[in-house]
Amino acid sequence: MKGAPDISWLALASCFLLLLIPLAVTAKLRLGLTRDLLVAVCRMTLQLILAGFYLGYLFKWNHPGMNLAWLAVMLVAASGSVLYNSALRWSTFIIPAFLALALATLGIVLYLNAFVVRLENLFEARYLIVLGGMLLGNCLSANIISASRFYQAIDHNRSAYESRLGNGAPLNVALRPYMKESLTAALRPGIAAMMTMGLVSLPGMMTGQMLGGSDPGVAIKYQIAIMIAIFTCTTLSISLFLLFTRRVCFDPQGNLRTHLVLKPK
Amino acid sequence: MPAPTIQLQDTVFGHLGTPIVGPVNLTISPGDKLLLEGPSGCGKTSLLRGILGFLNKLQGSYQIDNEEISPPAIWxxxxxxxxxxxxxxxxxxxxxxxxKESLPPTREMHETDLSRFQLTKAVLEQSLEDLSRGERQRLAVIAMLAREPQLYLLDEVTSALNESLRNLVVSHIARTEATVLVVSHDAIWKGCEAFRSYALPVTS
Known part of the structure; x- marks a missing residue:
């Protein structure tokens, strides 16, 4: 496979000139985003330079243990950011969030590596880290949406929830409407994305592969596989997350332990 | 299955260590029909929630059929x-x-269930958010009666009903052999002979 032609650092610098347009718009309309925009661009640039650096080494060493360890680092960062951006309490949820994301991501990546890409080394850096990172990145927001929605919905509708329990519903039946609401909210964007894929949007991974010199016929196969993997990973990680947290978040009588679940307002 | 006997002795119900209602001393025998009374904020609603396990027992004793309360007993x-x-x-x-979810699995919804409470089949196609308070109250009552409970815990259950429906609900509940605890500002319950009043002590 021949790679994409390199971009010189000077040529890349010329790309930053494009930012004058958003900067002009934010300044003109006084959006108050200038500072955030500049910080974000700097962070993005530095973080990616770093990523290019460590990925280069990881690909070169290609040590299974090292690759798994790196995936674990990504998982910790991912579960941390899920919680930081949600209404949920860090101390209650960090371990279940990590476990749910880890099981779902690792399970799906290994399946892809074994049965779809059919690698000899299932822990090959190029696939384990790249695919794993992609799954994680795409599961994250769905996890945030779904977990906070689930627990907030029960908290906001306490009286409806108690009515169900008080009329004899077992816990899983009483939780069903909230489960349904939070999962639909989290899964709907993924379904919408698949609906328009290839028509409205050309997905990043496929574009990247084609820029890198892959045949479009090969690129679409990877894209199809990754779309299915992302959707499955999202469903799996959310379900596991809710399953792992249920025991801690409800007392033995089925009441939501709000003080352990939600951040103080 | 007969209605349970509920015994509260110096019982205080609360949440996370903060007392909300009590101490209450009350024995409720099978078939008893009680109208809980007391000024607003004295904890009538909280007493019902405490009995159902939505608040925790902080002090005293709460027994069902002579056994101290436990999570399985609450369920x-x-x-x-x-x-x-x-x-x-x-x-x-x-x-x-x-x-469908609220009715018992063996019990189907009949048109007479709805018409008895002045609702038509059209209500089935609506969403819960679009119903008026009165319609929600009637649906809740229909589903509850269909379950034939042994213990009724009713908090302002007639507040949004018209007079004929109020009479229907009160006379139906008064006739059952079930145990009933009612919280209501509606004078119709006080006028009902089957009920005795229990004044909840006011706590500071």
């Missing part, structure tokens, strides 16, 4: 209970789905 009590809260939140979604 068992809820299966025998019919509870309507004054907030009348039923949740979201369609009325049809809600009724």
């Amino acid at each position: 068992h009590l809820r299966q025998q209970a019919g509870y309507i809260s004054q907030e009348l939140q039923l949740g979201t979604g369609s009325v049809r789905d809600w009724l």
